[in-house]
């Protein structure tokens with residue numbers, strides 16, 4: 001069986017082709033082409049799928065698409081896509097359109113959810129029964145594996161942990177989604193930048209303040225670098241980050257009695273600076289058992305969306321065959 005994984009991002013589209021033994025045949029990264037509108041984009045992706053279908057004509061081909069935003073996973077519709085700049089489409093029926101072009105019905109799922117499946121298969125080798133995967137990047141996303149199955153909720157929205165509220169929704173900081181008090185407003189790139197700039201105002205002589213002063217383009221790596229130079233303000237900023245993440249994770253562990261939490265995404269590279277504070281929040285919880293048994297780890301594959309999609313396509317096709 002051949003699995004095609006397509007990870008649609010605002011800037012890049014990643015395409016993966018692999019078989020059910022884990023052999024990778026194709027791995028491509030294209031710039032997301034907005035020039036021909038959403039129809040032109042579907043034709044381009046459909047063309048890729050058709051070429052793979054022809055190449056592997058003797059095998060069953062299955063497709064999964066990771067889409068950024070809120071996805072109706074039953075009908076394959078991208079309902080809300082703040083990161084894609086296609087202006088000609090709302091409630092985008094991606095599954096229907098791709099099926100028309102290719103004759104194959106793709107599984108369309110939220111991109112972070114598919115990345116979570118990728119982590120579950122590759123990092124954890126499907127160990128762990130109830131697992132949370134937290135993707136720390138520009139935004140904060142995630143996915144849940146419950147009873148060893150990808151959990152997508154009643155409408156396909158499950159796992160939007162970045163928009164879980166950890167502060168007052170009237171006075172808390174503004175999130176990219178438009179609401180206040182979201183976890184992402186504290187630990188996503190926007191949140192880190194806001195807190196770093198505030199720290200620079202409060203402590204203008206700090207290494208952190210000087211690092212930020214000399215650049216126009218804010219990068220999270222600057223905060224990690226200042227921490228590496230033992231800047232107390234940068235270290236404090238990462239500690240606070242760990243505390244905020246700890247609050248969010250503790251909430252989810254208490255609600256779902258998880259056995260494993262995996263951190264992934266670009267910001268997880270700074271884990272040495274924020275992990276101790278995160279663990280401290282978990283250790284201070286008074287309902288002890290789930291926290292004592294919790295396995296908390298950092299993924300070695302920060303960029304797994306496309307692979308996750310291909311793996312999920314194969315997994316779903318195999319599961320559907322058994323039914």
Ligand SMILES: [Zn+2]
Nearest residue numbers: 163175177182
């Ligand atoms: Zn939000």
